[in-house]
Amino acid sequence: MDVFERDFYEERRRKWRRSAFWRGFLLAAVLALIIGGLTFSDSLGVPREHVARFEVSGVIGDDPDRDELLAEIAETDTVRALLLRINSPGGSTAGSEALFESIRAIAEKKPVVAVLGEVAASGGYIAAIAADHIVSRGNTLTGSIGVIMEYPDLTGVMDYLNIGLETVRSSELKAEPSPFRPTNPAARALDEALVADGFAWFRDLVGTRRGLSGNALANVATGAVFTGRGALENGLVDEIGGEAAALDWLESRDGGITDLPVRDWTVEHDEPSVTRLLGKIAATGGILGEISRGQGPKLYSLTR
Known part of the structure; x- marks a missing residue:
């Protein structure tokens, strides 16, 4: 091989090594961009396909922020x-x-x-029956299918302190019930009708969602609380277990869910967390808490 041929092949080898280097560099760059893009999308709150986890805790009330987040979950294709x-x-x-x-x-x-935790009763159970499948711990407290309205009677305290109250109203049913005067029979009958209507809605909802009727429905719609085991026996839940059992059920419905990550979706409220905490504490006081905040009485589906 003469000098010219040797130089020719040497130049070809140098070009091949350079091209191999750049091919490897480009491949590594593409992989870095793909991995970085996935990480970046996660950091922006736009993750790849996943199972959304949402927690319902504490006293349930009207919460537009919560409902907006749930609507977003419904519309998000990656969930x-x-x-x-x-x-x-x-x-x-x-x-x-x-x-x-x-x-x-x-x-x-x-x-x-x-997935039911320590307690999922009354309004908590209403949330549960919205799901397609209910998993409960054996010692979860659940059920409490009923409605309650309560308010204080301060008339005895007012008599003791010799305090009177003058009221001008358009009818005997206006601003009833009131803690400052005895409830008249017509107002009492109206309150009972409100509770009965709310209870009928709750009972029928349980019957429809859980496939219960007749004595089977009547036996659970007593306001009583059941353990998870008792709820299973009475058809209120589907199985005993925890999150692992819930994920197994999801995978049985859709094999594509297998091995997908589970990501928490949480509600962000504008008001300070201390304010929300105080509001929840007040709510646990039932109607007393509501009256203290000037919102008036409400129907409650709350375990007692």
Whole structure:
């Protein structure tokens, strides 16, 4: 091989090494961009496909921010399913109704499973039956299918302190009930009708969602609380277990869910957290808490 041929082949080898280097560099850059893009999208709150986890805890009330977040879950294509964790004694009947409807809107588009914690009673159970499948711990307290309205009677204290109250109102039913005067029979009958109507809605909802009727429905719609084991025997839940059992059920519905990450979706409220905490503390006081905040009485689906 003469000098010219040797130089020719040497130059070709140098070009091949340079091209191999750049090919490797470009491949590494592409992989870095892909991995970085996935990480970047996660940091922006736009993750890849996943199972959304949403927690219902504390006293349930009307919460537009919560309902807006649940609507976003329903419309987000990367959310393949919803895992609903419930640890709530209930709350207002209207607030529980709004939560139920928001969860059902998700269930129309993707599977929803509920996992019951320490307590999922009354309004908490209304949230649970919005799911397609309910998993309960054996010692979860659940059920409490009923409605309550209560308010204080301060007339004895007023008599003791010799305090009177003058009221001008358009009718005997206006501003009833009031803690400052005895409830008249007509107002009492109206309150009982409101409770009966709310209870009929709750009972029928349980019957429809859990496939219960007749004595089977009557036996659970007594306001009584059941353990998870008792709830399973009475058809109020589907199985005993925890989050692992819930994920197994989701995977049985959609094999594509297998090995997907579970990501928490949480509600962000504008008001300070201390204010919300005080509001929740007041809410646990039932109607007394509501009167103290000037909101008036409400129907409650709240375990007692």
